[in-house]
Amino acid sequence: MPELPEVETIRSFIEKRVQHKVITAIDVSLPRLIRNTTAENFVSVLTGTTIEGVSRRGKYLFLHCSGPSSVLVHLRMTGSLLYEDQPGAFSGRAVHVVFSLTEGRLLYRDIRTLGCLWLVPSEGPTGIKGYDNLGPDAISPAFTAEGLYRLLKETSRPVKTVLLDQTKVAGIGNIYVDEALFRAGIRPLRRAHRVTKKEAAKLHEAITDVLHEGLEHGGTTIRNFISGNGKEGQNQENLRVYGREGTPCTVCGTTIEYVKLNGRGTHYCPKCQK
DNA sequence: CCGATCCTGATA
DNA sequence: TATCAGGATCGG
Numbered sequence: 001m002p003e004l005p006e007v008e009t010i011r012s013f014i015e016k017r018v019q020h021k022v023i024t025a026i027d028v029s030l031p032r033l034i035r036n037t038t039a040e041n042f043v044s045v046l047t048g049t050t051i052e053g054v055s056r057r058g059k060y061l062f063l064h065c066s067g068p069s070s071v072l073v074h075l076r077m078t079g080s081l082l083y084e085d086q087p088g089a090f091s092g093r094a095v096h097v098v099f100s101l102t103e104g105r106l107l108y109r110d111i112r113t114l115g116c117l118w119l120v121p122s123e124g125p126t127g128i129k130g131y132d133n134l135g136p137d138a139i140s141p142a143f144t145a146e147g148l149y150r151l152l153k154e155t156s157r158p159v160k161t162v163l164l165d166q167t168k169v170a171g172i173g174n175i176y177v178d179e180a181l182f183r184a185g186i187r188p189l190r191r192a193h194r195v196t197k198k199e200a201a202k203l204h205e206a207i208t209d210v211l212h213e214g215l216e217h218g219g220t221t222i223r224n225f226i227s228g229n230g231k232e233g234q235n236q237e238n239l240r241v242y243g244r245e246g247t248p249c250t251v252c253g254t255t256i257e258y259v260k261l262n263g264r265g266t267h268y269c270p271k272c273q274k
Numbered sequence: 275c276c277g278a279t280c281c282t283g284a285t286a
Numbered sequence: 287t288a289t290c291a292g293g294a295t296c297g298g
Contacts, residue, residue: 002292059293076293078282094282112281114293130294157275166294173292223284223291242292263277265290 002075004138004171005214006225006233007059010081013228014106015054017083021101022050023065030096033108035116036128042119045069051101058134058170065122072118072126073108079115082107083228090230130166138171139211148207149200152192159195160188160261163207172207175220175242178267180206182241187273188266189259213238241267 002010023046031039049065056062061081063071073081082090085104097108097117108117120126136142151168152159162168163177172180181188183206186199195203219225219233222243226232236243240250245258245267254271 006292074293076280077291110281111283112291114281164293175292220292225292262275264293 002059002079002219002225003173003176003214004056004059004211005176005235006219006227007056007061007075007171008139008215009219009227009233010075011054011056011061014081014083017104017228018051018063018099018101018106019053020050021103023047023099024102025100027098027100028096029098030113033096033110033113033115033117034119036118036120042117045119046071046099057131057137058166059173060131060134062120068122069119070122072120072128072131074116074130075110076112076114076116078112079108079110080226081228082109082226082230133167134170135166135168136170138169138207139215143169143204145201145204148204149195149197152195152200154193156191156193158189158261159186159192159203160266162192164262164264169207171211174264175222175239176207176210176214178242179210179239182267182269182273183210185273187270188261188268190274241269243267 026043026047028039034042046065049067052064052066054063061073083104083106084090090107094111095107095109099106118128125132152162155162160177163172184203186203214220214235217233217235220235221232222236241256244256247256249256249269249272252271254269256267257270259266
């Protein structure tokens with residue numbers, strides 16, 4: 001579910017509230033979510049450490065703990081991290097891991113339970129392939145128009161497929177990719193190496209814009225996304241193609257089309273996008 | 275490259 | 287009852 005803007009919305013909310021607090025206890029009610037060690041080991045290694053900060057790369061969150069081990073989290077489709085002052089504010093369904101802090105609690109909630117938590121070294125490579133192999137973060141200075149043009153040039157895969165490849169650029173997901181391609185006037189199925197340098201520059205700007213707009217509006221809530229405080233995002237009001245199949249394009253009035261690409265729903269305007 | 279897979283829940 | 291869903295990985 002969450003893409004870069006949703007994950008960053010969660011990160012900034014929870015970091016302020018969990019930073020410098022000690023983990024006094026951890027309750028894991030769904031052990032299979034801990035992917036690379038036992039729940040017992042996860043709990044014993046982390047209990048008593050202090051959360052020094054929360055960082056994000058792509059769609060991953062990293063809880064930096066004071067000991068040699070820290071926590072890596074991927075929310076996948078329906079995961080969320082929530083902070084509550086009072087026990088019970090979010091208790092109930094779909095809360096699978098609870099970090100009790102010196103003050104308040106950090107909850108991992110996940111309806112479809114596709115998300116994962118890993119116990120990783122606090123410094124250096126994590127050993128988690130998906131994380132260690134991430135491309136430049138899509139809102140960092142490391143992601144440039146020139147870099148985008150170069151990585152599009154090297155493949156004939158559809159441009160949308162490349163943008164969703166987290167090893168090429170990290171953080172873009174199915175909603176924002178369709179929105180960015182619409183703004184850049186490029187069809188999702190266009191072969192990547194057919195994108196011109198000028199179009200790549202426009203696409204880079206479109207990606208930057210849609211992600212920052214998503215952030216400014218607290219993320220996009222279509223179904224399940226809630227931030228660290230349980231609030232929904234507002235960016236769904238700004239979507240121009242995602243979920244709008246069968247309705248008129250806001251620019252030209254042509255009916256928005258829907259196709260499947262790599263199993264993902266794909267939305268575009270057949271007139272505005274070439 | 276495509277589809278199946280991990281899951282639950284909402285909607286058609 | 288079937289299909290679809292913000293993701294990522296795996297095997298054929």
